[in-house]
Amino acid sequence: xxxxxxxxxxxxxxxxxxxxxxxxxxxxxxxxxxxxxxxxxxxxxxxxxxxxxxxxxxxxxxxxxxxxxxxxxxxxxxxxxxxxxxxxxxxxxxxxxxxxxxxxxxxxxxxxxxxxxxxxxxxxxxxxxxxxxxxxxxxxxxxxxxxxxxxxxxxxxxxxxxxxxxxxxxxxxxxxxxxxxxxxxxxxxxxxxxxxxxxxxxxxxxxxxxxxxxxxxxxxxxxxxxxxxxxxxxxxxxxxx
Numbered sequence: 001x002x003x004x005x006x007x008x009x010x011x012x013x014x015x016x017x018x019x020x021x022x023x024x025x026x027x028x029x030x031x032x033x034x035x036x037x038x039x040x041x042x043x044x045x046x047x048x049x050x051x052x053x054x055x056x057x058x059x060x061x062x063x064x065x066x067x068x069x070x071x072x073x074x075x076x077x078x079x080x081x082x083x084x085x086x087x088x089x090x091x092x093x094x095x096x097x098x099x100x101x102x103x104x105x106x107x108x109x110x111x112x113x114x115x116x117x118x119x120x121x122x123x124x125x126x127x128x129x130x131x132x133x134x135x136x137x138x139x140x141x142x143x144x145x146x147x148x149x150x151x152x153x154x155x156x157x158x159x160x161x162x163x164x165x166x167x168x169x170x171x172x173x174x175x176x177x178x179x180x181x182x183x184x185x186x187x188x189x190x191x192x193x194x195x196x197x198x199x200x201x202x203x204x205x206x207x208x209x210x211x212x213x214x215x216x217x218x219x220x221x222x223x224x225x226x227x228x229x230x231x232x233x234x235x236x237x238x239x240x241x
Contacts, residue, residue, distance in 0.1 A: 004077045011073030012222040018066030019218025022098065023211050024059045031055055035112055038204045042211060043136065044109035046102065053105060060102035067095030074225055087149030090142045097138035104131040111188070111203070143214065147171055150221060159224050167224070170217045177210035
């Protein structure tokens with residue numbers, strides 16, 4: 001039992017720290033960058049031609065590693081139901097995708113660099129651009145599955161009602177911010193197709209809102225892990241009916 005409680009504490013601390021680092025785009029307010037927080041993609045902070053790109057790559061790398069540690073510890077110390085295992089394994093894969101994303105940075109920042117935009121139009125950014133797109137898609141997929149699975153678990157076990165409601169509200173906010181980000185990105189890409197590099201002041205705000213909410217939600221997951229009662233295996237039925 002002591003080992004189980006220790007694993008939960010390790011998992012909770014790692015998940016909370018990973019969530020905070022994942023949402024560490026605000027570091028751009030401390031270190032100088034050439035990008036606007038209003039209109040740039042967060043991933044452009046790590047672009048190879050940006051100053052201090054190694055700082056942002058390092059925070060993503062650390063976030064991914066912590067999420068892998070945290071999800072593994074949670075998987076070993078909590079439930080074995082289908083939804084819980086799916087949630088923790090998806091979180092592990094989300095962490096792995098974050099690590100892969102940190103190691104496949106964009107070559108340049110298209111939202112701020114007309115030359116980068118031109119190379120993108122010509123398809124000359126090479127495999128790095130394609131790989132980054134793939135790893136970013138993996139992050140979205142695995143986090144979405146994590147959030148769905150763990151919210152189902154939270155609502156079917158003894159997680160404090162206030163925590164459940166807060167996590168649900170944040171989850172709804174994440175979905176709305178994700179849709180907002182997709183719309184802003186689609187508008188930006190449409191202008192690129194038409195040969196225009198038009199600043200979209202919603203793009204950066206939308207994505208930073210989404211990522212910040214993801215960080216908050218992961219901290220709530222960590223709190224839920226800590227608040228589980230000693231000896232509680234958090235058993236939840238596999239059925240959602």
